[in-house]
Amino acid sequence: MRINLSEKQMAEIIRIVQKELFIKAIVPTDEYLFIHCFSKKQKETVYYHLLTENDSLIIRCYARVIDNFGLTIIIRSTAKNVLEYLINQTGFQNTIYIENGLEFKF
Template sequence: MRINLSDKQTAEIKRIVQKELLLKGIEPTDEYLFIHCFSKIHKETVYFHLLNENDTLIIRCYARVFDNLGLSEIIIGTAKNVFEYVANLTGIQNTIYIENGIEFKI
């Protein structure tokens, strides 16, 4: 289920993401909050899906990070910062980070 955020909260997520990545857009869908980014340094597109499922905050990331440790670290750091912000807003303490279908602890 998508997490509903106000315009001010969405603006804060934009600010968090833009510290490391070029933000192409944030679009709420019926199922999740879609965040489209681009890493200028690595010339790669990054997609985040942010959702709430069974009182668990989930962020799924899709990016070409194979053999690219620098980009992976940027993505994980950005996801962690978004998690912390949204967890403080919603009070949800359980979090799952999934990168290209593989679950990671952050």
């Protein structure tokens, strides 16, 4: 289920993501908050889906990270910063980060 954020929270999410990635679009869908990004240095497209499920905050990331360690670090660091911000704002303690179908722990 999509997480509902205030305008201030959305602005902060945008600020966090734009430190490393260029945001092409940020669109709330019925199921998740869709963030379409572009890596400034690696010239790759990155997609984040931000949602809640069973009292957990979830970020799913889709990006072409094969043999691109620099991009991997950037997208995980960005996701971690977004999760940390939202934990403080929403009170969710359970968080899940899924990158290209694989779950990772921070």
